[in-house]
Amino acid sequence: MFESLPESKPDAILALMERFRGDTRAHKVDLGVGIYKDANGNTPVLAAVKQAEKLLLESQDTKAYVGPIGSRPFCDAMINQVFGANAKTDRIRAAQSTGGTGALRILADLIKSTRPDAAIWVSDPTWPNHVPILNAAGIEMKHYPYYDAQKCEVSFDAMMSALKSATDGDIVLLHGCCHNPTGADLLLDQWQQVADLCESKSLFPFFDMAYQGFGDGLDEDAASIRLFADKLPELVVAASCSKNLGLYRERTGAALLLAADTAQADRALGQLSVVIRSNYSMPPDHGANTTNLVMTTDSLNKQWREELEGMRSRMVRQRSAFAEAMRKRTNSDKFDYIAHQKGMFSRLPLSTSQIESLRDVNGIYLVGDGRINVAGLPEENMDALADAIASVL
Ligand SMILES: Cc1ncc(COP(=O)(O)O)c(C=O)c1O
Incomplete structure (x- = not known):
């Protein structure tokens, strides 16, 4: 049955995540991942969700x-x-x-x-x-x-x-x-x-x-x-x-x-x-x-909206901080677009060899098309990240 099946192609993003996990450098940065990360690099369960799950556990009376x-x-x-x-x-x-x-x-x-x-x-x-x-x-x-x-x-x-x-x-x-x-x-x-x-x-x-x-x-x-x-x-x-x-x-x-x-x-x-x-x-x-x-549930809805706004506004701040750091390094507005774009992703205008160099030399991981997850930008280390990116430009 299975003898004629070809090998499946590994998913590029999953392969990158695997490589990131195996990287032992303390300062490594994961910009490739496709999920929201907080300032500590975690993706916690939202408090409103946790609360709703508790309510559900108590009130659910069937699994029909x-x-x-x-x-x-x-x-x-x-x-x-x-x-x-x-x-x-x-x-x-x-x-x-x-x-x-x-x-x-x-x-x-x-x-x-x-x-x-x-x-x-x-x-x-x-x-x-x-x-x-x-x-x-x-x-x-x-x-x-x-x-x-x-x-x-x-x-x-x-x-x-x-x-x-x-x-x-x-x-x-x-x-x-x-x-x-x-x-x-x-x-x-x-x-x-x-x-x-x-x-x-x-x-x-x-x-x-x-x-x-x-x-x-x-x-x-x-x-x-x-x-x-x-x-x-x-x-x-x-x-x-x-x-x-x-x-x-x-x-x-x-x-x-x-x-x-x-x-x-x-x-x-x-x-x-x-x-x-x-x-x-x-x-x-x-x-x-x-x-x-x-x-x-009014109280949970309010709490969720606040948590969502917290994620959104943090990404907006990350975008601005990164654009600002790149403005200083490049003496140009070339990266200002990052501050104006929306959501969790943007693309950096980098070649494959620049992306590989960032990964191998600096421990900065991004997807092969230059996509970065702005939630993963290191708040405390934005300058070091900007220096590394400027060094490959
Ligand atoms: C553009 C886009 N559409 C759809 C999805 C699917 O999301 P889900 O995890 O809910 O299946 C994703 C997830 O990353 C996405 O980026």
């Missing part, structure tokens, strides 16, 4: 199945978070998913089943896992240019002209906020132009929302999706609770959809439920139940 679309209160809380407290929800439906990844996959399966010939347009670059997930769903993939690596900003004109060449009815995958890996987000006016294009060409927006609350704030980060929802008849969103609630391993997220009318919304959710049934039958409960408690 939750059903394919999961917890209704959790789904309602996610609709509220993504579309806003005042959103008209009659055309919106949601299903609990196994993290943002699970949502991406079930939504991709749903789309393939209803529009089998459509291609999906994905930003270049994008989160590397988008490619295997969408390939596994059998959707043809095309790329739109997204990032100008020289100018370190969105190449909006190139993006728009690529999307103008899309076939009517194609799908467009958009990072709702905090673009991974570049940290370069569209401005509201640019979102408006993309929404206009989607409307005129009947392009179907597929949002990946993995970092809501890490950019400018929970509501601010959802402005893109809400703008589209006001204008367009249909869209889907793959939302993750991994980062903003720190629930990574609990695999918690939601697949949300906006349909043209309530009957279509119900049918779409019904078909999504069929997709789920044939994949993993039903989602795990713990993370979603915990999230629901956090979002719907």
Whole structure:
């Protein structure tokens, strides 16, 4: 059975993490990891989450199945978070998913089943896992240019002209906020132009929302999706609770959809439920139940928002401190873009040999495309880091 299977390619980021773990240098710095780190390099369970877990432990009286679309209160809380407290929800439906990844996959399966010939347009670059997930769903993939690596900003004109060449009815995958890996987000006016294009060409927006609350704030980060929802008849969103609630391993997220009318919304959710049934039958409960408690218990909700704001504002400070340190070393504003970008990632304009040199000589680990996790920037050692980066430029 297995003799003809090829070796699987090691995941570049996991391999880097492995190498980092084996590095015995005390001053080593991990900028490659894809999760939030606090000032001590830890990813602790949020206090609001811990509290909700205690409540859950005391109150839960059954482990009976939750059903394919999961917890209704959790789904309602996610609709509220993504579309806003005042959103008209009659055309919106949601299903609990196994993290943002699970949502991406079930939504991709749903789309393939209803529009089998459509291609999906994905930003270049994008989160590397988008490619295997969408390939596994059998959707043809095309790329739109997204990032100008020289100018370190969105190449909006190139993006728009690529999307103008899309076939009517194609799908467009958009990072709702905090673009991974570049940290370069569209401005509201640019979102408006993309929404206009989607409307005129009947392009179907597929949002990946993995970092809501890490950019400018929970509501601010959802402005893109809400703008589209006001204008367009249909869209889907793959939302993750991994980062903003720190629930990574609990695999918690939601697949949300906006349909043209309530009957279509119900049918779409019904078909999504069929997709789920044939994949993993039903989602795990713990993370979603915990999230629901956090979002719907006033005191926990307040505590969570404060903790989320703490993570967000720390990343903003880290960005500014790094940009400032690089400004001093380069006597230029070349790295100022880091301070203006959003979320957990940005890219440094470094070559492969510069990245290797930082790793081998200085014990600074970053992904091969120059992506850094700004949460991992060493608060106390920013000067030493900036010196090392300046030395390879
Ligand atoms: C852009 C993007 N989408 C989706 C995900 C998936 O998140 P989850 O861990 O919830 O599956 C990630 C995780 O890193 C991500 O960066």
